[in-house]
Amino acid sequence: xxxxxxxxxxxxxxxxxxxxxxxxxxxxxxxxxxxxxxxxxxxxxxxxxxxxxxxxxxxxxxxxxxxxxxxxxxxxxxxxxxxxxxxxxxxxxxxxxxxxxxxxxxxxxxxxxxxxxxxxxxxxxxxxxxxxxxxxxxxxxxxxxxxxxxxxxxxxxxxxxxxxxxxxxxxxxxxxxxxxxxxxxxxxxxxxxxxxxxxxxxxxxxxxxxxxxxxxxxxxxxxxxxxxxxxxxxxxxxxxxxxxxxxxxxxxxxxxxxxxxxxxxxxxxxxxxxxxxxxxxxx
Amino acid sequence: xxxxxxxxxxxxxxxxxxxxxxxxxxxxxxxxxxxxxxxxxxxxxxxxxxxxxxxxxxxxxxxxxxxxxxxxxxxxxxxxxxxxxxxxxxxxxxxxxxxxxxxxxxxxxxxxxxxxxxxxxxxxxxxxxxxxxxxxxxxxxxxxxxxxxxxxxxxxxxxxxxxxxxxxxxxxxxxxxxxxxxxxxxxxxxxxxxxxxxxxxxxxxxxxxxxxxxxxxxxxxxxxxxxxxxxxxxxxxxxxxxxxxxxxxxxxxxxxxxxxxxxxxxxxxxxxxxxxxxxxxxx
Numbered sequence: 001x002x003x004x005x006x007x008x009x010x011x012x013x014x015x016x017x018x019x020x021x022x023x024x025x026x027x028x029x030x031x032x033x034x035x036x037x038x039x040x041x042x043x044x045x046x047x048x049x050x051x052x053x054x055x056x057x058x059x060x061x062x063x064x065x066x067x068x069x070x071x072x073x074x075x076x077x078x079x080x081x082x083x084x085x086x087x088x089x090x091x092x093x094x095x096x097x098x099x100x101x102x103x104x105x106x107x108x109x110x111x112x113x114x115x116x117x118x119x120x121x122x123x124x125x126x127x128x129x130x131x132x133x134x135x136x137x138x139x140x141x142x143x144x145x146x147x148x149x150x151x152x153x154x155x156x157x158x159x160x161x162x163x164x165x166x167x168x169x170x171x172x173x174x175x176x177x178x179x180x181x182x183x184x185x186x187x188x189x190x191x192x193x194x195x196x197x198x199x200x201x202x203x204x205x206x207x208x209x210x211x212x213x214x215x216x217x218x219x220x221x222x223x224x225x226x227x228x229x230x231x232x233x234x235x236x237x238x239x240x241x242x243x244x245x246x247x248x249x250x251x252x253x254x255x256x257x258x259x260x261x262x263x264x265x266x267x268x269x270x271x272x273x274x275x276x277x278x279x280x281x282x283x
Numbered sequence: 284x285x286x287x288x289x290x291x292x293x294x295x296x297x298x299x300x301x302x303x304x305x306x307x308x309x310x311x312x313x314x315x316x317x318x319x320x321x322x323x324x325x326x327x328x329x330x331x332x333x334x335x336x337x338x339x340x341x342x343x344x345x346x347x348x349x350x351x352x353x354x355x356x357x358x359x360x361x362x363x364x365x366x367x368x369x370x371x372x373x374x375x376x377x378x379x380x381x382x383x384x385x386x387x388x389x390x391x392x393x394x395x396x397x398x399x400x401x402x403x404x405x406x407x408x409x410x411x412x413x414x415x416x417x418x419x420x421x422x423x424x425x426x427x428x429x430x431x432x433x434x435x436x437x438x439x440x441x442x443x444x445x446x447x448x449x450x451x452x453x454x455x456x457x458x459x460x461x462x463x464x465x466x467x468x469x470x471x472x473x474x475x476x477x478x479x480x481x482x483x484x485x486x487x488x489x490x491x492x493x494x495x496x497x498x499x500x501x502x503x504x505x506x507x508x509x510x511x512x513x514x515x516x517x518x519x520x521x522x523x524x525x526x527x528x529x530x531x532x533x534x535x536x537x538x539x540x541x542x543x544x545x546x547x548x549x550x551x552x553x554x555x556x557x558x559x560x561x562x563x564x565x566x
Contacts (some may be wrong), residue, residue, distance in 0.1 A: 052528050089386075121528070156555075158444055159555070161473070162474065163471070163474040163475055163478060163556070188446070188448075189445075191445065191446040191553050192446055192553075194551050195447070195551035195553075198551050211496035212496070213494035215494050218476060220493070268478035268493060270476075270559075272473065274442065274444070274494070274496060274553070274556055274557045276553075
């Protein structure tokens with residue numbers, strides 16, 4: 001297999017990176033999966049879910065709310081450290097959550113499971129960090145059982161918008177994009193998701209393609225999101241990588257931080273992100 | 284009042300413009316309103332809805348499915364011609380739909396109704412065609428009853444994406460944007476919707492701001508959308524205005540048409556549009 005193996009997660013696990021991830025739940029990040037989860041769960045009380053690249057595990061934990069009585073989730077990631085954090089999060093939610101989830105280190109390119117081992121295979125913002133997303137999709141499809149579904153959601157760095165308009169926020173978006181690509185990732189995953197799935201062997205008639213959004217505008221959401229972005233600029237991997245690649249200066253970073261602070265303080269502040277969402281029904 | 288009065292709809296009513304509008308329903312274009320419509324309808328069987336700038340009236344007609352027993356809709360527009368078409372559409376849906384809807388020509392800047400005359404005030408892709416959107420919002424808020432809601436949804440021309448990538452499709456997006464602005468409209472309504480609503484006097488705590496999307500990707504949706512875009516390039520107002528303003532050449536138009544034809548034929552074709560969505564709870 002000639003696939004470049006990504007055995008590290010490009011952005012790393014500094015709190016400035018993961019803090020915002022911990023805000024994610026199935027309710028704000030995977031609603032496209034819910035009708036399928038409920039449909040499959042009605043037919044099969046022992047539903048088996050694989051959550052690939054589960055990271056901080058907050059979506060994983062929230063998925064347990066939608067499982068049938070004996071349903072279980074296996075959460076994978078390439079890092080034992082982040083899986084430890086995901087386990088801690090699951091345990092903090094109580095035994096009704098933690099007893100349903102197990103954790104295993106695995107590369108999405110070589111999932112250590114037999115064909116058709118899971119009824120639902122889910123990945124959120126995973127493919128955008130990979131050099132060969134279609135190969136990862138092929139492997140996820142392999143472990144999905146006939147009659148089951150694969151569920152994907154990926155951001156599109158070309159589909160971020162800010163208000164009030166500030167040049168520094170556009171520069172931030174560009175820096176984020178450039179660092180993502182420099183780490184071997186994909187900038188336009190949202191719009192390309194369907195093409196990756198077809199490259200991986202799915203047929204168009206078995207695919208539902210759509211888009212979903214994040215909106216950061218309410219005061220609490222502005223504080224959480226803006227605070228995370230400022231943390232990334234102050235201490236995150238995008239700062240170090242931005243300097244290393246000559247993409248940004250110390251002064252540029254400071255100007256971006258001030259722009260985020262102004263944005264957080266503005267009553268009419270809005271930020272939108274559009275994500276691609278795909279459901280594949282495995283034949 | 285010094286507001287520039289828009290007594291015409293910039294894009295006009297050529298079939299190349301309206302054909303795509305007729306695809307719109309509350310299910311694909313106003314889901315953000317539905318929970319509020321159901322909540323208010325449970326409390327008030329005689330719910331009064333105002334649909335401002337109703338155009339072809341397909342959203343209006345579909346809204347009747349969510350009204351309480353004695354609920355009614357008044358649909359306005361600046362053109363008697365388009366209201367006649369909307370009436371014909373409503374009648375074609377049968378008496379259960381048409382008996383609930385009445386039609387009246389009106390400018391959104393001077394709605395001929397008393398304060399608080401409606402429980403729900405709705406407008407879809409109306410503000411983006413106006414020179415003074417915040418003044419229109421102020422007038423819509425005036426006719427909304429305390430305890431009722433105003434519901435808005437507006438596109439954002441900066442938030443369109445295409446796959447497969449084609450320079451001609453980006454040129455099409457730019458031409459659409461330039462013609463919209465030349466007609467006196469607003470290019471970034473999606474991200475600015477909240478700011479217009481606050482300028483119109485709403486308080487931030489009474490506003491729910493979010494985003495919703497259109498995805499054209501399934502074969503039937505590609506045919507409908509791509510076909511409409513080609514019609515606009517062949518016979519629509521954007522063609523005439525584009526020539527008049529020197530924005531495009533005959534050859535440029537032909538290249539865009541070919542790009543749309545290729546897009547319609549591609550199995551992995553995807554197009555996404557992000558719209559701003561706002562609910563204001565009137566105090």
